[in-house]
Amino acid sequence: MIKKVPNPIDRHVGSRVRMRRMLAGVSQERLGEGLGLTFQQVQKYEKGSNRISASRLQQIAKMLDVPVSFFFDGAPTGDMPAGGFSDAASSAYVSDFMATSEGVQLTKAFVRIKSGRVRRRIVDLVEALAEEDSGIA
Template sequence: MMLGMSQEKLGESLGITFQQIQKYEKGTNRIGASRLQNIARVLSVPVSFFFEDAPGGEPEAGGMAEQQSASYVVDFLSSSEGIQLNKAFVTIKDAKLRRKVIDLVRAIAGSEDESDSLS
């Protein structure tokens, strides 16, 4: 979307369906190195574009990454808890169950915020 290309157009350029592109975007399916390289070629971005703000990497000048606003995500995903939660979450195959986990975490976070404001 950032580059103005639809999932369908990207899929056509790669010889795959837009549904497969959706699965890549959602993290349902993993992307192999050669496919990632082809995606980068079609989008006219370096492969490193997909790793901006990743732990251990510096974003390239002119990239589309949000500099500081996403750093808390990188910090969390670099933490022991973030790694454990991420590894466990991606093993959940049922999309409805993943959505319920997200809803549960949001509900817990909301209730903690409410209890913090009452103190």
């Protein structure tokens, strides 16, 4: 049997649900309870393996205090030129990062830092660590 690959838009919407849920500090269990679902169903929505109906997406938006359009921000359009780059591709990179617990934790901590100089030094440190880890240095 051939494994079905999630539609890119379903994956994008699911990752935005996950990102917003995590930023709001809501567990999958709590979101599921509010929707009358199991946390496993919420997981499937977040992975994009199950599509979210329009009415369900509106419920989720209300529970997470965002407009429905939030879930489509930066969604792939399918009309990208072959081999080209777009803002949607770069925002997908950010969405993927923000869909991780580390991304949310790092972002929450980073925005609490008031000093622009300290934030810049943190960015420099992370870039240096990434270069070292990839063998570029």
